[in-house]
Amino acid sequence: MQELNKLWQQLMDKLELSVSNVSFVMWFKPLKVVDFSDNKTLFLSTKSSFAKNQILKNYFDKLKSGVEEIFGEGVEIEILDPNEEKDYLTKNKPNLTKNDVETTKNPFNPKYTFGNFVVGKCNQTVYAASRAVAENPGKSFNPLFIYGGVGLGKTHLLHAIGNYIREASPQMKVKYVTCEQFTNDYIESLGSSIKNKTNSQFREKYRNVDVLIVDDIQFISKKTSTQEEFFHTFNDLYQFGKQIIIASDRPPKDIETLEDRLRSRFTMGLIQDLQPPDFETRVAILRKKCQLEKCSITDEALNFIADHVDSNVRELEGMLSKVCFLSNLIGKNEADINDVREAFSDKYDEKNEGGSNADQIIKAVCDYFDISKDDITGKKKNKEIVEPRMIAIFMISEMLELPLVTIGKIFGGRDHTTIMHSRDKISSEIKTNRKIQTFVSEIKKMLKSG
Numbered sequence: 001m002q003e004l005n006k007l008w009q010q011l012m013d014k015l016e017l018s019v020s021n022v023s024f025v026m027w028f029k030p031l032k033v034v035d036f037s038d039n040k041t042l043f044l045s046t047k048s049s050f051a052k053n054q055i056l057k058n059y060f061d062k063l064k065s066g067v068e069e070i071f072g073e074g075v076e077i078e079i080l081d082p083n084e085e086k087d088y089l090t091k092n093k094p095n096l097t098k099n100d101v102e103t104t105k106n107p108f109n110p111k112y113t114f115g116n117f118v119v120g121k122c123n124q125t126v127y128a129a130s131r132a133v134a135e136n137p138g139k140s141f142n143p144l145f146i147y148g149g150v151g152l153g154k155t156h157l158l159h160a161i162g163n164y165i166r167e168a169s170p171q172m173k174v175k176y177v178t179c180e181q182f183t184n185d186y187i188e189s190l191g192s193s194i195k196n197k198t199n200s201q202f203r204e205k206y207r208n209v210d211v212l213i214v215d216d217i218q219f220i221s222k223k224t225s226t227q228e229e230f231f232h233t234f235n236d237l238y239q240f241g242k243q244i245i246i247a248s249d250r251p252p253k254d255i256e257t258l259e260d261r262l263r264s265r266f267t268m269g270l271i272q273d274l275q276p277p278d279f280e281t282r283v284a285i286l287r288k289k290c291q292l293e294k295c296s297i298t299d300e301a302l303n304f305i306a307d308h309v310d311s312n313v314r315e316l317e318g319m320l321s322k323v324c325f326l327s328n329l330i331g332k333n334e335a336d337i338n339d340v341r342e343a344f345s346d347k348y349d350e351k352n353e354g355g356s357n358a359d360q361i362i363k364a365v366c367d368y369f370d371i372s373k374d375d376i377t378g379k380k381k382n383k384e385i386v387e388p389r390m391i392a393i394f395m396i397s398e399m400l401e402l403p404l405v406t407i408g409k410i411f412g413g414r415d416h417t418t419i420m421h422s423r424d425k426i427s428s429e430i431k432t433n434r435k436i437q438t439f440v441s442e443i444k445k446m447l448k449s450g
């Protein structure tokens with residue numbers, strides 16, 4: 001069974017790379033192995049007869065050649081729609097449960113490789129450090145601590161390291177978790193009645209690895225017991241020369257809840273930051289994505305996107321997908337500047353109906369909170385000023401999508417990371433904090449009514 005899981009995962013990885021993201025998610029990802037007990041025919045189930053027909057019509061050749069390459073020459077494929085699957089399962093009793101196939105899922109996204117990571121000035125040192133660690137786990141920089149703003153490629157690099165090690169040294173045990181998973185696992189292990197047993201299971205899981213990768217460590221909770229457990233895990237692994245790689249949206253010194261002894265552990269190795277990509281890198285990233293997603297776009301359109309989306313790579317990608325989607329929808333082979341205009345116009349309309357500019361937004365925020373423009377753009381640090389300032393920064397960034405550096409200039413020459421921090425803080429608070437929601441929506445109303 002183990003073998004079948006592995007083969008299936010290999011097939012999925014291969015297919016994921018050979019078609020567009022949308023096609024993969026729509027057609028291949030939902031496929032499940034129903035039976036392969038005779039080693040001759042791979043019975044697969046689909047979610048609907050429509051999906052079955054689509055696969056037969058458009059993707060069967062890809063599927064077939066993948067299956068032959070990975071499962072062996074001459075292996076046949078039978079695709080079953082849900083009714084056929086039911087029939088099949090009542091007539092045959094294959095020795096296989098769904099879980100069998102899911103358990104060994106590769107934790108690493110096959111698209112997040114070093115090869116697919118575009119290297120520019122903004123990220124070349126982090127890239128080099130990540131490669132060094134992947135090529136020589138435990139022997140170059142330990143721990144490697146990567147930090148940088150949202151959507152700048154931290155998770156991509158962590159996966160690239162994981163993918164690399166899995167391929168180059170398959171015998172190594174690589175564990176990837178988000179900080180949240182680590183915390184949940186730990187809390188779960190405490191909750192069990194047979195405490196010692198689960199505790200040792202927890203330890204087994206985290207300390208019996210050659211490489212531990214922890215994403216988004218900034219979420220490490222204030223719960224000292226979780227930090228304590230992480231501290232011991234860290235020490236244990238470190239002592240035995242195991243590699244530890246950590247990503248965070250800020251440097252260790254700025255993770256407020258972090259205990260000093262952990263902070264000092266994090267600074268023992270190499271700390272590297274990812275900067276937002278410059279224009280050339282953004283263009284190169286867009287080109288790479290076009291190649292991966294198999295979409296084509298004119299240079300003019302591509303440059304326009306690179307010029308107008310500069311906050312992070314995730315948004316850059318999102319805009320490209322949208323543009324390609326719109327152009328596909330009307331049957332064009334190549335997206336052009338008209339598709340870009342359409343994609344952008346949507347965005348501006350919904351966000352900034354009144355067409356306000358930065359000055360107007362700042363004025364509205366100042367009026368609303370009854371503070372002066374000098375204060376809001378100045379250096380004062382009291383709460384009555386800081387919160388409105390962050391709200392104004394957030395609104396300008398959301399509504400006008402100005403580059404962070406430009407917003408920094410408007411706010412008295414602040415650094416772009418400060419701007420990013422303010423924006424991200426409000427953008428996450430607004431999801432749950434009623435007060436902030438009300439402030440923003442009332443200020444927007446003021447802007448609309450002029």
Ligand code: ADP
Nearest residue numbers: 116117118150151152153154155156285313314
């Ligand atoms: P983070 O974890 O820093 O928030 P991610 O690693 O999730 O960001 O990156 C967001 C998206 O941007 C991903 O799809 C990733 O592949 C892409 N990306 C980021 N940086 C690069 C780069 N230098 N080259 C190619 N793709 C990138």
Ligand code: MG
Nearest residue numbers: 154155156215
């Ligand atoms: Mg991430």
